[in-house]
Amino acid sequence: MMESKIAESLTKAVKTLYQQDVKPDIFQLQKTRPEFEGDLTVVVFPLLRLSHKAPEATATELGKWLTEQMEEVTGFNVIKGFLNLEIADAFWLRFFKEAAENEKFGFKSEQNDPPVVIEYSSPNTNKPLHLGHVRNNLLGWSVAEILRAGGKKVFKVNLVNDRGIHICKSMLAWKKWGKEKTPGTSGQKGDKLVGDFYVLFDKKYKEQIAGLVKQGMDEKEAAQNAPLILEAKEMLVKWEAGDEEVRKLWNEMNSWVYAGFDTTYQRMGIDFDKIYYESQTYLLGKALVNEGLEKEIFFRKEDGSVWCDLTDEGLDEKLLLRADGTSVYMTQDLGTAQLRYDDYHPQKLMYVVGNEQNYHFDVLKRVLKKLGKSWAEGIYHLSYGMVELPHGKMKSREGTVVDADDLMEEMANTARKTSEELGKFDDFTPEESIRLYEMIGMGALKYFILKVDPKKTMLFNPKESIDFNGNTGSFIQYTHARIRSVLRKAKASGITPDKENITGLSLEKKEKSLIRWLYDFPQIISAAAEAYSPAQIANYSYELAKEFNQFYHELSILKEENPAKRDFRLMLSDFTSQVLRSAMGLLGIELPERM
């Protein structure tokens, strides 16, 4: 890397000029801002205590030294305390030649470390996926891909919450009022169908409560004693006891939901290496809790409930088992964490879960540590911000939930309308058109969501549909299509560029700045992997595409008269399209050949 090479050289300079020994990492090197001449900039302020000279004098001395000692440094200028270095075209060309031959440019090969297990999606089987899940899924999937690109071995896992009172509610409502309705007979998507019965239960339940309150019952009491909820609880008991009939219905309705989820995941482009089901893991936590009780890490209250005391760590007491011995959310997560550790022995257990659960994961980690699980150190809660609507959070009661399937459909439709208005590709077959609209619609959606820093709350306005102009997925797709178009034309006219011809070229400004951006790609992947941030990939891709569009606008490629230059620009374009594909691939966004 050029930066570290210069830093090395600067340590020698400081040694020679100022008789001081320093480490290379004290030098601050950054990309020279476009308004100044040069490629790399050294900030000299921190070096003044070594030189005991004015900033300009120090910068000039170092600049001279570097220019003399390093063949790659061809010149410099000094502005205030900033030393701007010019790097030889030959260096950039050499880099380009090498990088362009590497199809995996920017990607690290898999290291031999323990794997990272990343959980995302984690749906409930009583609710169809909505916008919040979309952010979760896209983030989880993309972070997993970015970690892979950064050389990690990664397992993507899902944890389906398929048991509990909520699914009994849907089952009960279906039994009472479902009239044997199935996805097959109704044509309705399975997750939607089951979700509807969950809502129906809630409606009927509320009616019962209201009726009881009218008869003079206390509201809380009514909620606990309404016949429907009693029946649902009874069903849950039967479920836990393994009652055949209940289990059969449960299996059937869950299978409808899974079919529905699969459709949604597929369209979203989300996949998993393994799916865990709570029905298969919810008992595991109890063993851990008992272990803690025996070791007197946990304690039992008079009513028989089991707790973990975290007050010495500034938190509260946390319930781990109810008085009746049944488990709570935390119990389950203790168990699944242990199971996942046993399955993979990972270096990191990541959970992509909204920031509303920060406390839960904080406690989870601490409880496991108290139990002496050293691997709990590897638990990492990738806590992302909520997606809000203009009037606040999504609320199912107010009907403001943005359904994932509807949203994707709408995106594809908008892509179609926009394309038709622009009157492009009339020669496409219907299948090609549909595929393209899907690509554009999903690209816009994914980019819109992933370009925002995961930690931050983001806003989605359903009335202003997601843009196709400016800083968008479409912009990058369009840039790619443009490049591919030029490459097709070059091929059609029999041009076959040769890398060996570029060696002596001198670079135009826009050519160099484009190479500069391409040169950064490996570091961008590392940084994004470090920060678990697809947003960094998105922002980089945008800058790169913008840089290309300027290059494209200012210089002609095919019409360039000098064949060596023409070929170089072609190869540079080709390589740019490759990096764009790589980068956007990490976000799950496909780039079209034409649009």
Next chain:
RNA sequence: GGUCCGGUAGCUCAGUUGGAUAGAGCAGCAGCCUUCUAAGCUGCGGGUCGCGGGUUCGAAUCCCGCCCGGAUCACCA
């Protein structure tokens, strides 16, 4: 009330471990298609980086206090 997160242009968002005059997009205005795709390019206007202190050569960035918004502190998940 305790803890945690956030506050940057009218709107949506960038801003690497502190570095040059705080940047994009959208929206608004003005240009650019007889030349490789105008879903593009160029220009203009738009800011007390919530407020006040501090640290230092230098602060949107670090520290302290305050204001505002959100989350959480469940025998819900």
